[in-house]
C-alpha cells in the first residue's frame with residue numbers, strides 16, 4: 563500500500579558514456595515510462611504512477627498531454643517527476659546542446675507554468691454530454707491559454723478534460739538553490755538525498771519556508787528522502803545481505819561511477835588517495851553528500867565509493883524490521899521528512915523483504931496505512947485539489 567511507484571529515466575544509457583560499462587550494468591535496458599505506466603495502470607487500482615520526463619527534450623504541451631492521458635487512464639493516479647536533465651549523451655540523441663544549469667531551471671519554471679495552465683484549461687464541469695441539445699462540451703468552460711513566454715509558446719486548450727485529481731502530481735528532485743526554489747514553487751513532492759538527520763531537517767525546513775515565501779502552504783510540499791533499506795529477521799542476516807551486495811560492486815566500476823558523480827576522472831589517482839576536492843555547485847544533492855562524507859571520515863577514494871556508490875549516495879538503513887522502523891520513525895517524527903522514497907537494494911527480494919517485514923511493523927505503530935484513504939494519488943498524499951489558476 564505504497565503511495566506511488568516511481569520510474570526514473572534518462573534519454574540515454576545510464577551512467578558513464580562507455581560501452582565497457584554498459585555491457586556490465588543491467589540498468590541500461592529500460593522501458594519508456596509512459597508506455598510502462600499505462601500498462602501498470604491497467605493492472606493496479608490505487609497506487610500512484612510517477613514517471614520522469616525532462617523539460618529539456620519535450621515541449622510543455624507534450625508533457626501536459628502525456629500526464630493528463632495517464633491520469634485519465636489510471637483514474638487520477640499520475641505524477642510527473644520534473645527533471646531538467648544534465649547529460650550530454652542525452653542531448654546528443656536530439657541534436658541539442660543543453661543550456662547551463664541556471665538557464666535550464668529558468669526554462670523549467672516557465673515550462674511547469676505552461677503545463678499547469680494547460681491542465682487547467684478545462685473546467686471540472688466542461689463535459690456536459692447533453693444529447694438532447696447536441697452539446698458535448700460547454701464552450702465557455704474550455705479555455706485557451708495563449709502563453710507567449712520567454713522560452714515557450716502554447717495556445718491551448720489541452721485536448722483532454724480536467725484531471726480526476728485536479729492536476730497530476732508534480733515531483734522534483736533538485737537540491738541546488740535554483741532547484742529548491744523551483745521545487746518549492748511548483749512541486750507537490752520533493753525527492754532528496756540525505757544521510758544525516760540534522761541536514762535532512764534543515765532541508766525540509768528550507769523547502770517549507772521557500773514554499774511559504776512563494777505563497778503556498780508548507781504542507782503543500784512533501785519531502786521524501788531516499789532510503790535504501792536492507793532488512794532480515796536478525797541483524798546479522800541483514801548485515802550479511804548488505805555485505806554480499808557490496809562485494810558485488812567491481813572496483814573499476816565503483817571508481818567510474820564515483821568519477822561520474824563528482825565530475826572528475828579519478829583514474830588519475832591511487833584508490834587509497836584522499837578524495838580530491840570537487841565542484842559541488844552541480845548535481846548538488848549527490849555531490850554534497852559525497853563531499854560531507856569524505857570530509858567527515860577523511861575518506862579515501864576507495865572508501866568513498868564503497869560507502870556511497872551502491873545506494874547512489876542515498877541513506878542505507880540496515881537492520882531487523884524493528885530497528886529499521888525505529889530509524890525511519892525517528893526521521894519522520896523529528897521533522898526530517900514527510901515519508902520516504904524506499905529504494906530496495908534488489909528486486910524483487912529487497913522489496914518483498916520491506917513489504918513482508920517492515921510494513922507490518924510500521925502498521926503496528928500507526929506509521930503506514932492499512933487501507934487507501936482515497937482513489938487518487940493526490941488524495942492519498944493528503945494534498946488539496948488545486949483551484950484552476952492556482953500556482
Ligand SMILES: Cc1cc2nc3c(=O)[nH]c(=O)nc-3n(C[C@H](O)[C@H](O)[C@H](O)COP(=O)(O)O)c2cc1C
Nearest residue numbers: 570571614645735736737738741753844845846847
Ligand atoms: C531520487 C532522485 C531521482 C532522480 N531521478 C532522475 C531521473 O529519473 N532522471 C534524471 O535525469 N534526473 C533524475 N534525478 C536528478 C535530479 O532531477 C537533479 O537533476 C539532480 O538532483 C541535480 O539537481 P541539483 O543540482 O539541483 O541538485 C533524480 C534525483 C534524485 C535525488
